Amino acid sequence: MYARITPYKMKHGARDSATELMHELKGQIMALPGMQHFINVTNEDGSGYVVAVVDSKETAEASADNVKALWANFAEHLERMPTPSGYDVMANWSN
Numbered sequence: 001m002y003a004r005i006t007p008y009k010m011k012h013g014a015r016d017s018a019t020e021l022m023h024e025l026k027g028q029i030m031a032l033p034g035m036q037h038f039i040n041v042t043n044e045d046g047s048g049y050v051v052a053v054v055d056s057k058e059t060a061e062a063s064a065d066n067v068k069a070l071w072a073n074f075a076e077h078l079e080r081m082p083t084p085s086g087y088d089v090m091a092n093w094s095n
Contacts, residue, residue, distance in 0.1 A: 001056070003052065003054075005050070006050045006083070006084040008049070008082040009047045010078055011046065012046065014046065025070060032067065034054035034056060035052065036053045067084065
């Protein structure tokens with residue numbers, strides 16, 4: 001497994017509209033090749049992270065353009081376009 005972790009910062013007051021947009025795009029987000037888990041966390045100041053767990057690094061790299069296109073939908077809500085980083089998943093536990 002592989003995780004694409006993307007830090008971001010929303011503009012002041014954009015949280016509600018960005019959250020609504022994210023829910024509208026859920027089908028496209030979850031349809032990305034190899035998607036296993038999608039987690040979006042944010043603080044009150046609008047800073048946050050998206051953690052996308054996919055089946056492999058190759059799958060993540062192959063869908064990079066699709067991911068950029070999805071982020072483009074949020075351009076008006078973000079202080080700047082985010083840059084993802086990739087990591088090998090060492091553990092993926094849940095209860």
